[in-house]
Amino acid sequence: MRYSAFSIVKNALSGNLNWKPAWRQPEPKPFYDVIIVGGGGHGLATAYYLAREFGLKNIAVLEKGYLGSGNVGRNTTIVRSNYMLSGNEPFYEFSMKLWEGMERDLNYNAMLSQRGVINLYHNDGQRDAYVRRGNAMWMEGVPAELLDRAALQKMLPFLNFDHARFPIMGGLLQKRGGTARHDAVAWGYARAADRLGVDLIQNCEVTGIRRENGVVTGVETSKGFIGCGKLGLAAAGNTSRVGEMADLKLPIESHVLQAFVTEGLKPAIDHVITYGAGHFYISQSDKGGLVFGGEIDGYNSYAQRGNLATVEHVMEEGVAMIPGLSRVRVLRSWGGVMDMSMDGSPIISQTPIDNLYLNCGWCYGGFKATPASGWCFAHLIAKDETHPVARFLRLDRFERGYPIDERGAGPQPNLH
Amino acid sequence: MTKPYISGHALDARIPVESGIRAVDHLEVPREYAVALVMAMEGEEAAVGAGLAVAGDVSLRFIGPGEWLALSQSETPEELHRNLSLLLADNAYIVDQSDGRVVLRLSGPNVRRILAKGIGIDLHPAVFEIGASSNVLCGHISINLSRTGENEFELIVMRSFAESLFDDLRLMGREFDLSVDFSAQG
Amino acid sequence: MTASRLPSGGLVDRGSTLSFRFDGRVMSGFAGDTLASALLANDQLLIGRSFKYHRPRGIVTAGASEPNALVAIGKGASTDPNTKATVAELYDGLDARSQNRWPSLKYDLGAMNGLLSPFLGAGFYYKTFMWPASFWEKVYEPVIRKAAGLGRAVLERDPGSYEKCWAHCDLLVVGSGPAGLMAALVAGRAGLRVILADEDFRPGGSLLAETIRVGDASPQVFAETSIAELRSLPNVTIMPRTTVFGWYDDNVFGAVEQVQKHVAVPQAKLPVERLWRIAAKRALLATGAEERPLVFGGNDKPGVMMAGAMRTYANRFGVAAGKSVAIFANGSAGYQAAHDLTAHGMEIAAIIDSRADAADVAPAGVRVIRSGSVIDTQGRQRLSGVVVERSGFEETIACDAIGMSGGWNPVIHLACQRGAKALWSQELQTFLAPDVGNGLVVAGSAAGHYTLAACLADGAAKAAAIAADLGFSVAVQALPVVGEEVDPSFTALWYSPGAKAKAFVDFQNDVHVKNIGLALREGFGHVEHAKRYTTNGMATDQGKLSGINATGLLAAMQGISPADVGTTTFRPFYTPVALGALAGTSRDEHAAPVRKSPLYGWAEKNGAVFAESGLWYRPAYFPRHGEKTWRESTDREVVNVRQNVGLCDVSTLGKIEIFGPDAAEFLNRLYCNPVLKLPVGKARYGLMLREDGMVYDDGTVSRLSPGHFFVTTTTALAGGVMSHMEYCAQVLWPDLKVRFCSSTDQWAQMAIAGPKARLVVQALVEDDISDAAFPFLAAGIVTLKGGLTARLFRISFSGELAFELAVPAGSGAAVADAIMEEGRAHGICAYGLEALNVLRIEKGHVTHAEFDGRVTPDDAGFGRMVSAQKPDFIGKRLSTRYGLTAADRMQMVGLKPVEADQHIRAGAHLLREGAKPSTLNDQGYVSSACFSPTLGHDIALAFLKSGRERYGERIVVWDKLAGAEVVAEVCTPVFVDPGNARLNS
Amino acid sequence: MASLIPCPHCGVRPKEEFSIRGDASLVRPHPEASDETWHEYVHIRTNPRGRYREHWQHVAGCRRWLVVERDTATHTVFSVTDGAAAAREESR
Numbered sequence A: 001m002r003y004s005a006f007s008i009v010k011n012a013l014s015g016n017l018n019w020k021p022a023w024r025q026p027e028p029k030p031f032y033d034v035i036i037v038g039g040g041g042h043g044l045a046t047a048y049y050l051a052r053e054f055g056l057k058n059i060a061v062l063e064k065g066y067l068g069s070g071n072v073g074r075n076t077t078i079v080r081s082n083y084m085l086s087g088n089e090p091f092y093e094f095s096m097k098l099w100e101g102m103e104r105d106l107n108y109n110a111m112l113s114q115r116g117v118i119n120l121y122h123n124d125g126q127r128d129a130y131v132r133r134g135n136a137m138w139m140e141g142v143p144a145e146l147l148d149r150a151a152l153q154k155m156l157p158f159l160n161f162d163h164a165r166f167p168i169m170g171g172l173l174q175k176r177g178g179t180a181r182h183d184a185v186a187w188g189y190a191r192a193a194d195r196l197g198v199d200l201i202q203n204c205e206v207t208g209i210r211r212e213n214g215v216v217t218g219v220e221t222s223k224g225f226i227g228c229g230k231l232g233l234a235a236a237g238n239t240s241r242v243g244e245m246a247d248l249k250l251p252i253e254s255h256v257l258q259a260f261v262t263e264g265l266k267p268a269i270d271h272v273i274t275y276g277a278g279h280f281y282i283s284q285s286d287k288g289g290l291v292f293g294g295e296i297d298g299y300n301s302y303a304q305r306g307n308l309a310t311v312e313h314v315m316e317e318g319v320a321m322i323p324g325l326s327r328v329r330v331l332r333s334w335g336g337v338m339d340m341s342m343d344g345s346p347i348i349s350q351t352p353i354d355n356l357y358l359n360c361g362w363c364y365g366g367f368k369a370t371p372a373s374g375w376c377f378a379h380l381i382a383k384d385e386t387h388p389v390a391r392f393l394r395l396d397r398f399e400r401g402y403p404i405d406e407r408g409a410g411p412q413p414n415l416h
Numbered sequence B: 001m002t003k004p005y006i007s008g009h010a011l012d013a014r015i016p017v018e019s020g021i022r023a024v025d026h027l028e029v030p031r032e033y034a035v036a037l038v039m040a041m042e043g044e045e046a047a048v049g050a051g052l053a054v055a056g057d058v059s060l061r062f063i064g065p066g067e068w069l070a071l072s073q074s075e076t077p078e079e080l081h082r083n084l085s086l087l088l089a090d091n092a093y094i095v096d097q098s099d100g101r102v103v104l105r106l107s108g109p110n111v112r113r114i115l116a117k118g119i120g121i122d123l124h125p126a127v128f129e130i131g132a133s134s135n136v137l138c139g140h141i142s143i144n145l146s147r148t149g150e151n152e153f154e155l156i157v158m159r160s161f162a163e164s165l166f167d168d169l170r171l172m173g174r175e176f177d178l179s180v181d182f183s184a185q186g
Numbered sequence C: 001m002t003a004s005r006l007p008s009g010g011l012v013d014r015g016s017t018l019s020f021r022f023d024g025r026v027m028s029g030f031a032g033d034t035l036a037s038a039l040l041a042n043d044q045l046l047i048g049r050s051f052k053y054h055r056p057r058g059i060v061t062a063g064a065s066e067p068n069a070l071v072a073i074g075k076g077a078s079t080d081p082n083t084k085a086t087v088a089e090l091y092d093g094l095d096a097r098s099q100n101r102w103p104s105l106k107y108d109l110g111a112m113n114g115l116l117s118p119f120l121g122a123g124f125y126y127k128t129f130m131w132p133a134s135f136w137e138k139v140y141e142p143v144i145r146k147a148a149g150l151g152r153a154v155l156e157r158d159p160g161s162y163e164k165c166w167a168h169c170d171l172l173v174v175g176s177g178p179a180g181l182m183a184a185l186v187a188g189r190a191g192l193r194v195i196l197a198d199e200d201f202r203p204g205g206s207l208l209a210e211t212i213r214v215g216d217a218s219p220q221v222f223a224e225t226s227i228a229e230l231r232s233l234p235n236v237t238i239m240p241r242t243t244v245f246g247w248y249d250d251n252v253f254g255a256v257e258q259v260q261k262h263v264a265v266p267q268a269k270l271p272v273e274r275l276w277r278i279a280a281k282r283a284l285l286a287t288g289a290e291e292r293p294l295v296f297g298g299n300d301k302p303g304v305m306m307a308g309a310m311r312t313y314a315n316r317f318g319v320a321a322g323k324s325v326a327i328f329a330n331g332s333a334g335y336q337a338a339h340d341l342t343a344h345g346m347e348i349a350a351i352i353d354s355r356a357d358a359a360d361v362a363p364a365g366v367r368v369i370r371s372g373s374v375i376d377t378q379g380r381q382r383l384s385g386v387v388v389e390r391s392g393f394e395e396t397i398a399c400d401a402i403g404m405s406g407g408w409n410p411v412i413h414l415a416c417q418r419g420a421k422a423l424w425s426q427e428l429q430t431f432l433a434p435d436v437g438n439g440l441v442v443a444g445s446a447a448g449h450y451t452l453a454a455c456l457a458d459g460a461a462k463a464a465a466i467a468a469d470l471g472f473s474v475a476v477q478a479l480p481v482v483g484e485e486v487d488p489s490f491t492a493l494w495y496s497p498g499a500k501a502k503a504f505v506d507f508q509n510d511v512h513v514k515n516i517g518l519a520l521r522e523g524f525g526h527v528e529h530a531k532r533y534t535t536n537g538m539a540t541d542q543g544k545l546s547g548i549n550a551t552g553l554l555a556a557m558q559g560i561s562p563a564d565v566g567t568t569t570f571r572p573f574y575t576p577v578a579l580g581a582l583a584g585t586s587r588d589e590h591a592a593p594v595r596k597s598p599l600y601g602w603a604e605k606n607g608a609v610f611a612e613s614g615l616w617y618r619p620a621y622f623p624r625h626g627e628k629t630w631r632e633s634t635d636r637e638v639v640n641v642r643q644n645v646g647l648c649d650v651s652t653l654g655k656i657e658i659f660g661p662d663a664a665e666f667l668n669r670l671y672c673n674p675v676l677k678l679p680v681g682k683a684r685y686g687l688m689l690r691e692d693g694m695v696y697d698d699g700t701v702s703r704l705s706p707g708h709f710f711v712t713t714t715t716a717l718a719g720g721v722m723s724h725m726e727y728c729a730q731v732l733w734p735d736l737k738v739r740f741c742s743s744t745d746q747w748a749q750m751a752i753a754g755p756k757a758r759l760v761v762q763a764l765v766e767d768d769i770s771d772a773a774f775p776f777l778a779a780g781i782v783t784l785k786g787g788l789t790a791r792l793f794r795i796s797f798s799g800e801l802a803f804e805l806a807v808p809a810g811s812g813a814a815v816a817d818a819i820m821e822e823g824r825a826h827g828i829c830a831y832g833l834e835a836l837n838v839l840r841i842e843k844g845h846v847t848h849a850e851f852d853g854r855v856t857p858d859d860a861g862f863g864r865m866v867s868a869q870k871p872d873f874i875g876k877r878l879s880t881r882y883g884l885t886a887a888d889r890m891q892m893v894g895l896k897p898v899e900a901d902q903h904i905r906a907g908a909h910l911l912r913e914g915a916k917p918s919t920l921n922d923q924g925y926v927s928s929a930c931f932s933p934t935l936g937h938d939i940a941l942a943f944l945k946s947g948r949e950r951y952g953e954r955i956v957v958w959d960k961l962a963g964a965e966v967v968a969e970v971c972t973p974v975f976v977d978p979g980n981a982r983l984n985s
Numbered sequence D: 001m002a003s004l005i006p007c008p009h010c011g012v013r014p015k016e017e018f019s020i021r022g023d024a025s026l027v028r029p030h031p032e033a034s035d036e037t038w039h040e041y042v043h044i045r046t047n048p049r050g051r052y053r054e055h056w057q058h059v060a061g062c063r064r065w066l067v068v069e070r071d072t073a074t075h076t077v078f079s080v081t082d083g084a085a086a087a088r089e090e091s092r
Ligand SMILES: Cc1cc2nc3c(=O)[nH]c(=O)nc-3n(C[C@H](O)[C@H](O)[C@H](O)COP(=O)(O)OP(=O)(O)OC[C@H]3O[C@@H](n4cnc5c(N)ncnc54)[C@H](O)[C@@H]3O)c2cc1C
Pocket: A037, A038, A039, A040, A041, A042, A043, A062, A063, A064, A065, A067, A068, A069, A070, A071, A072, A073, A074, A075, A076, A077, A078, A079, A204, A205, A206, A207, A234, A235, A236, A237, A238, A242, A257, A258, A259, A293, A335, A336, A337, A338, A362, A363, A364, A365, A366, A367, A368, A369
C-alpha cells in the first residue's frame, strides 16, 4: 500500500481498518544469498539498497530484538556533513545527499528537518579548527558559514552570552544539517526493503557463524541455522561479540552513551546546537521534547544504561550553555551501546574471512550515516569492491597507519 | 637590591583583613603553614610511615600509598624540609609544597552538612574518625580532607584552585551563615 | 457549584487561608492543599487541554501520575511549565496558568484537531507530507512544530539557585506510607542509619487518606506519632518533598528535594531544589500502588477521576470531587470509595461494576449495576452524565463526576530501572518487580500487598530482615492492630466494551484504543513498537496510568497473556526533574573551577586583559594608554621583546619533579629523544609520543641532580602528562625506581626574554649568569639577592636570549615587581599570550595548534630528534608504519603572502595555483598565522603535502569561509633568526 | 560500579574521582616483537560482554592506577586492586 495524503483520507473513511502491515513477519528460509546481521538503520538500509540498487533478491535481515531496537532507536537524531578530514567528509556528504531524497525514495516520511547545525566555539584555537573544518567542507562543495558572536546573539538569544565561564565567541553553521525522526528511518527502510522482498526476521539472535574451509556458509541463530552466500555484520554496539563468532579481532570497544528528553515544550530551540566548552548538544523534536546528550560514560559496557555522575555532568553543561534550561524538566534518560573505534571513525570493509563483510565503528555518529552506510555496504557486498566515498574506511587502516582521527585523541576509544 | 620578597597568601584577594566576625560555623585560613610532600622510596614505605609518626611537631595527611603531606605551623618551610630530611633523607624524597598548597580549616556544628554538598565520602563521625585524612574530590576540585577534631576538618588545596574552592565553600556554607577569616596571628 | 469544599474534615488547616490565581482568577484554599485540591474546592474542573486534540481535561489523580492537570506556575524567569497541579503544594500568591490552548482555556481553536482525528491516527505523519519536497520545510514542518509541546519554556536566566548533596545510610526507605513508616521504625529502633524519603510534602502516604483505624487511633494520628518517633531518633532522617527519581549502580539513588518550591518568596540562602545522591547499603521501596484507570468511551472529560483520588480529595483535603458521583469499578476499591464519599455526605449516583457477581457491599441505598459498562459520557467541558450499557440496554445516569477503579499497579518503577523486567502475576493481575538482589527490596502495596495490615507487616518484616542481615539485632515488636478490612480484589478489565466515544488509554498524548489497534494491524504489535508508533506512555507522566493498560490491550487484542507482551522499559526519571537541580551550583561563571596563577594579581595590577586557557585565566595582552586594539598592544609587546626585554607569566606550564635512581631511564623511555645522558645543570627540549607514534606533548627536561629531574609540560596537557607518567611508572614499568609529584602550584615561573634579559636577571641573581657560566640550556638553582632560593633555566620560546625564573609561588608577585623595577631602565614590558604566540610563530616554534594529535615528529620537522639508538620508547614501534612515514604526508612549512599586505588566517586550506578546490586537490592547511611586527607582514605555519620539498613554491591559501584567496610563498617555518644568534647571545 | 569504586587505598569513592583508560589485560610487547603483536597491543580489543579487567586511575584520590575487574553487562565490580601490584604479578 502506497502512503499518501490520499491513502490517509481513504483509510480514515473506512475506519482505518484496512491498513496493511508495514512489513511481513516471515519465518526464516533455509538459505539466503545475503544475510545482514542487525535490524538497525544500517542493516535495514543495506538490505534495501542491495535489493534496489544492486538487484539482489534473496536477502534477510536478522534482528535479535525488535526492528530499530538498537541505536537507531535511541540516538539524538543529528544529521550533518561537517567533518574535517578528507577520509570522512566525502562520505558524510554523500549521506547528506541521500537523506535529501530518501523520504520520497522510501515513500515514508522520516521528517528530515534541515534546521541547521551550529557548533559553538569559545577560544581562538577552536575557531581556527572550525575554520579549517568549514573550509574542508567547502572543498567538498558543502556550504558552511562562520558566525560571529553578534550574529549568534541575534539568532540564539537564549545562549549564555553574559555570564559564561567560557564565553561564546562564535559558531560554525551548516544550514543543511538538522535532525530526522529516528524510528521512522528504521521503519521506512524496513517497509521499503520488505516491499522489495527482503525478509526481516525479528527476535532472531545470531549466536554463531559457520565457516567451511575458511569461508562463511551461514549463521546459527535462536531460530536455528540459516545458510547464506554472503554475510554482512551491521550489529553496531555488539560488533565485537558477533565478530568473535568468526574469530575476528576488532579495533572496537563497546561504550554506553546516554541521551535525554525533556517534557514537551512549545518550540523554543530551532537549531541543533553543540557546546564547544564541553560535550553538550541539543535540539527540539517535532513533538516538543528537547533532545540532548553529552559525553559517554567512559567505561566499557553492554548495558543500555548509564550512571548519575554523567547525567549531572551533562546537565551542568546544558545549563552552562543555556541558562534558561534550568527550569526545564528532563523526562527520561536512556543509554545506547556503541562500537567506539580506535580513531573515532567508522569501518566499512571486507575482512580476512571470505564472504564476511563488516560495517561497524560508528561511535556516536552513525545515525547521519545511515543512508550512505547502507549504500556503500551494499555496494561492497554486491560487487566485492569498495565504494569510492568509503575507500578510506577500511579495517586495515590502523595497521597501515592511516587513522582518520577527527579529534586527534589517538587509539583510546573513550577519548573520541 | 637586597630587600626580602614579601610572600603573599593565595586568598589575599578574597578574605578581608581581620573581618573579626565569627559565626558558629567558621572557615579559618591559617596564613603560615609549612607543607612538605614526603614520598617513600620503594620498599621504605613502612619505615617512612613509622618515622613520620614520631616526627615532632608535624601533622600528617595521607595522600596515597607511601605518600604523605607533612604539615607544621611552628616551623618554616626550610626548617620543616631540613628536619624531615634529617629524619628520612635516605628513605624518602621530600618536596617543599608550602607555596603550592593552601590550608583551610572548617569547623562548627553543621560542618558535615556543609561538606556533604561537595564531598562524596561518608563523613559520619563513626566512619571518618578524628585523625583520618584522604584525598577527595570537593565539587570539581581535588583536595586533601582530614578530620582534626570533633567537628573540625582541614582542607588542603592546590594554590591555583584556592580561590575557587574558597568560593565553593562559602556557597556550601551560605545556608548556615558560614563566616570566614584568616587565623589570628600565631 | 458541584465540586466543593466539604464542611469539615481533612488535613488542611482551615484557619490558614491562602489566596492564589488560576488563569488570572483569584481563588482561595487552605494550607495543606495541593493546587489541585484547591482548584476542585473552587469548582474549577477544566484545567488544561490535551496534546494532540486539545480536548478539555480536568484532574484525574491526586498524585505524581497526573497526566492532565498540568499548569505553568510562577512568573517570568521563575516559570515552571508542565507542573502537575496534583503535587503542587499551595502557597499564598501562587500564580498558575493553563497551557496548550489558544486563545483561552475555554475556547481553544486547537480543538479543531479533534475533528480531524480520523486522519491523525497513529503514525499518520510518516505516511504523508512528502510531496512536494520543498513543502516539508516551508509548510508542513512549521505547522507540525507549532502544535508541539504543552507548556512554554521561558528560557531566561533562572533566578533560583540549586545545590547538590551526598548522603549515606544503611537503609533508604522510599515512601512513607504504612509499609515505609513501619520499616523505618523497625530499622530506626534497631540503630540503622535510616533515610525515609517521600515526594509528598506531608509524610504518611496513603494513611493520610485512609479511614481504617490503626491501633486505637486514626491512620492520620498513627502516621503522626510514627513520624514523631522517627524524628526523635538521631539515626533517622526524614526527607519530605524528596522524590527518589533513579536507582543507579552500586545502590546509589538520585533524589531531588523541593526545598522552596512551595514558597512565594524563596530565601536567598537556600536553594530552590536540592539534588541528593544517596549511597545506601540497602533500600526498601515502599512506593505503594497506583490505581488503574478504566478504558471506556468518553473517559477523558473533566469530572472523570480515579476513585481513589476522590477518596483522597475527600478524606485528606476535605474536598468533594462532585456532588453526585458515579463509580465505575471492577473491584472492591470502588466500593470503598463509595463508602467514604457517602460518609462525607456526597451522593453516589450508582456503582457500575463490570463484574457479574461480587461480594462487595455498597453503601446503603446505593444502586449497583452489575456487568455494567460505561460506553459514553455526557457534557462538554465537564461531565454531566454517563451512558451505561448492560445486557444490551443503555441507560443514562446523571452525575457530575465519575470515579473509576480498574485495579492496582504496584509502583515498581525504580526497581526496574537497572535492566530487570517486570513480571506478570496472573494471581494479582498485575506486574510485580522481579528479584533484583538484596540491595533493593520492595514492600507493601508496591509488592502486591493491598491491605493496610499486610503493608504494615510487610514493611516491618522486610526491614527486620535487612537489619539482621547488616548485623543489627532487632527486638521483636508487636504490630498495631488494624480495623477490619477486605483484601481488595479485582478482575482485570482492559477495555470496557461497546464504547460510543473515544476510549483513551494515554490521556495526555490522546492515545485511544483504536490507535493501539491500528498499531497492531500495521505490524507495530511489539510493546515497544506500539509505544513508539502511538506515543502511548511517552508523555510527561511516562505511562504511569496508561502503560499497563496498553500492555493489557495488546494482549487482549492478540488473545495472549500480558506476560507475553511485557512492559516497556522503565527508565529514570521516576518523575521529571529540573535540569537546574541536576546541575547544582555549576552554572554561569561557576560552571568550572577557575585556576589562577600566583602572578594573576600582579598581571591585573599591570593592566592585563585575561583570556581563558583551559581552567586558567592567563594575561592575553597588557594594553597601554592610547592602545585601542589587542593588535596594537601585541605588536608593541613583540617589538619590545625583540628590541629590549619582556616579562611573561609562564606559571601555568605543567611542572613535574621526578626522583629516583631510575629517573633518567624512565624519562628516556617516555620521550622520543634521548634524555639518559642529560648532564646535571642542563635542560633539553623533550618530545613525547603516544604509543601510536603521533606527538602527544612537548616541554623541557632539566636535570637538577643525578636522581632529580624537573620537567615542564604544556599548560593544556599538564594533567594528562602527569597521568600518563603515572601509568607508565605504575603499570608499564613497575620495576623502575621512580617517584614524582606535580609542583605546578609551588612555583611562580616567569620568562624574561629579549636582548637585555641578562642585564635584568643578573641584577637580581647572586650567581654568575654570563653566557659562559650559564649558557643556552643551562638549568640550576640560584639565589636571589635578598636570600630567596630560585630555579633558573636558560630556555627560550621566543627565540630571544631568555631565562625562565621560578620562585616559590607566594613570592612570585614580589619578584615580578622587582624584575619590572629593575627592567624599567632597559625598557621592560609585560607581555601576554598573544605576543608569546606571535614570537613563537616568528621563530617557527610549535604549540598544540600544530601538535593536534595527528602529527608525527617528522611532520613538524623533528624527525632527526627521534632517537634511532634507543631500544624502546613510547611510540617507537608504531611510528614506523607505512602511513606515518609516507612521502606525501603533510609537513610543516612557513608561508608568507606574496603581496605583503594580504592576510592569512589559520584554518585556511592550501591549493596548487590554478587547481579547482576539491577534497582531492586539497594540499594542506594553515595551523597558525599572525601579523609579524618584526617582518611587517603576515606569516603562517602550515602543513603541506611533502612540504619541505616545496620551499619557494607559490601556493593558494584558500579561505572560502572568509571568501579569501591569497597567494603565498612556501618557506622555512623559521622566520626570525634561523641561525639562533639571538638565542645564544 | 559506575557509581562507586572501592579504591584499595582510599575506600569507596564516587566514579567522578576516577579516569578510565581501558583494557587492563594488555601487556606492552617487547620492543622486538612482531608488527602484528604491536598492532594488536595498540589497536585490538577483546571487548567482552561479561568479566573484564579495566585500568582506572584514582586521579582525585591516591593517583594510583587500579585494575578494576567487573562485568560489562551488569556493572558488578568483582575486585579492585593496585595496578602496579597487578603488573608485577603479571611480569612474574
Ligand atoms: C545516545 C546516542 C546518541 C546518538 N546520537 C547520534 C546523533 O545525534 N547523530 C548520529 O549521527 N549518530 C548518533 N548516534 C549514533 C547512531 O545511533 C549509531 O551510530 C547508529 O544508529 C548505528 O547504526 P545502526 O542504526 O545500524 O545500529 P543499531 O540500531 O544499534 O543496529 C544494530 C542492531 O543489531 C542488532 N544485533 C546486535 N547483535 C545481534 C545479533 N547477534 N543477532 C542479531 N541482531 C543483532 C541489535 O539488536 C541492533 O538492533 C548516537 C548513539 C547513541 C547511543
